[in-house]
Amino acid sequence: MIAAPSVHEQVALRLAGHEQRYTPVRQALVATLADAGRPLSIPEILATNLELPQSSAYRNVTSLIEAGVVRRVTGVDDHGRFELAEELAGHHHHLACGQCGKVEDVAPSARLERAMAEAARVVAEEQGYEVTGHQFDLVGVCPSCRRADG
Amino acid sequence: MIAAPSVHEQVALRLAGHEQRYTPVRQALVATLADAGRPLSIPEILATNLELPQSSAYRNVTSLIEAGVVRRVTGVDDHGRFELAEELAGHHHHLACGQCGKVEDVAPSARLERAMAEAARVVAEEQGYEVTGHQFDLVGVCPSCRRADG
């Protein structure tokens, strides 16, 4: 799966809006995240970009987050995980393996989204919050960990 | 709000099952979490237990997690947050403030739970995962941060 060309254009545009350049390192990061189609940790990103220094990975992921291109996802283990913002990758949810920590994307269903929107509205009213988003994560055991468990 | 007596009994029982004692430090931790009614970070726990050493807080929270009494929740900032397991505190969801990081408990609605259960079933079938639980977090801005923003 190759990233759609428009993704790179949008990223360049957003970075420009923050007076930041769309450098080769950043292009590589965006391409890696677009290809993966699931949130990646920094070690996972480094594993697919052998030449990339750790400090550059962290610094540029932060830059991309500031530009609104990338979003940080907190999974079940200690590693932060990163994915393209929903405007670029589409709205979706996550399925995390509680044993190995791997995270997959899950497509949203209309019924679930409706129920969540209603929940957000109710909570906003009851607690006085301004609700800006939601996160729905399923936790389970992935096929390969199920096999390992026996 | 005082913790129901049965909570302490259940905790003692579960710890015993792991050959661990329900010591004063652990009682204090459970009482603190039960009183709070929302996930607390270690600094928050220490703030309400001035005599408690940091290393004991971390060690005993870990013990309680291993005994299935406490659950770790990852919020919007760097601090891990801890709450009583759902068997003790009841099933619920979270509402996190994206600015100050505070996390509140939110009661589940039947309709939302039904939609989530269906989503879990579909995903389990499609991806081959064994789904063991879910997490639904709303993100927003809490009343006091809304005021501060102006």
Place this chain on the structure above:
DNA sequence: CTTGTAATGAGAATCATTCTCGTTTAGAGT
């Protein structure tokens, strides 16, 4: 009362992440 095992707490160690800083590069203007 002894004895084995769990728990304690102070400090060191670990590990993800962020910062520092001297060097390099991209892009606008000449």
Place this chain on the structure above:
DNA sequence: ACTCTAAACGAGAATGATTCTCATTACAAG
């Protein structure tokens, strides 16, 4: 193409949450 300025780079140090180490203490059973 040449220069200039600010952004970006990368290696390593620094930070900060969390975990580990270890000598000491407290509990439970015999």
